[in-house]
Amino acid sequence: MRSNRTQFGVACLLLGTTTAPVPAQVFSSEFFSDPVSEGWELDQQYCDPITWNSQGWYYQQLNIIPYCPGPDGGEDVYRRSLEPFNGAPRFFLEFRLQTNGDRSGIPYGAPAGLALGNNAGVLYHITVAQDLIQLFRAPSLSVMLVDIAPDIPRTYRIELYRDRYAFYIDASLIDEGVPEGPFPAYQSEIVWLGRSWEFPCENAWDYIRYGVIPADGSGDYDSDGVASLSNFYFFHECLSNQRLGINGSPDNNAGPGCRFADFDFDADIDLLDFAEFQNAVNGPRP
Ligand SMILES: [Ca+2]
Ligand SMILES: [Ca+2]
Ligand SMILES: [Ca+2]
Ligand SMILES: [Ca+2]
Numbered sequence: 001m002r003s004n005r006t007q008f009g010v011a012c013l014l015l016g017t018t019t020a021p022v023p024a025q026v027f028s029s030e031f032f033s034d035p036v037s038e039g040w041e042l043d044q045q046y047c048d049p050i051t052w053n054s055q056g057w058y059y060q061q062l063n064i065i066p067y068c069p070g071p072d073g074g075e076d077v078y079r080r081s082l083e084p085f086n087g088a089p090r091f092f093l094e095f096r097l098q099t100n101g102d103r104s105g106i107p108y109g110a111p112a113g114l115a116l117g118n119n120a121g122v123l124y125h126i127t128v129a130q131d132l133i134q135l136f137r138a139p140s141l142s143v144m145l146v147d148i149a150p151d152i153p154r155t156y157r158i159e160l161y162r163d164r165y166a167f168y169i170d171a172s173l174i175d176e177g178v179p180e181g182p183f184p185a186y187q188s189e190i191v192w193l194g195r196s197w198e199f200p201c202e203n204a205w206d207y208i209r210y211g212v213i214p215a216d217g218s219g220d221y222d223s224d225g226v227a228s229l230s231n232f233y234f235f236h237e238c239l240s241n242q243r244l245g246i247n248g249s250p251d252n253n254a255g256p257g258c259r260f261a262d263f264d265f266d267a268d269i270d271l272l273d274f275a276e277f278q279n280a281v282n283g284p285r286p
Pocket of ligand 2: 224
């Protein structure tokens, strides 16, 4: 039988879960500094990749160096464990990337790639060339190839639910289906890389974000239970039409990554949504 003291502790714990802020449920790397400074583990670098940051982008210049060892030419590879998100009932990954790399590298995981995976064989592996995307999920499933127009950055997004996965490029649903298994689960991780194969390439990464999908129309991008000014960075990105591939402004579909900002559920993010976001941040008027 529990002591009164234990019961009191349990009651406090229960009360605490309803009133204390929830930790942020989203990891975001916006590349205002180098990947390691933003929390990534450097996996490996081959053949002297040239890398730099500029105005919130991370660049990888990967060359072909004849005397270089290894089959892969230049490489610049990072990883992170997804253990904190094990069992998340709704999980997203979104990244924004442009490369000038040739599509001939795609069978070899070049010129740019990002993979979610675990030991149980659940895999979402996106390889990006300047004009072609490959999505590979499992040996038993056909490889998906999507042509894209070159020379602009694209936004890639995976959404994972218990019984459904979806893959988006910018605002368009490209593929959906039944997941091969739960994800993230035991020993899941994310790996991303730049790699040159037959040709040199330059990759530019704007951001990599992942975590719990925020509630639609909540303004709460990081799912910590409150819409706050820290969420404004992401709201403004959805509102703005100043960046290629983001469809801000009235009557445009702002894409799945902006559903959290769409307070009136009409797919666009406009000044009406902004007014609602301000109300959410400031709280209800007296
Ligand atoms: Ca950025
Ligand atoms: Ca928040
Ligand atoms: Ca509207
Ligand atoms: Ca709207």
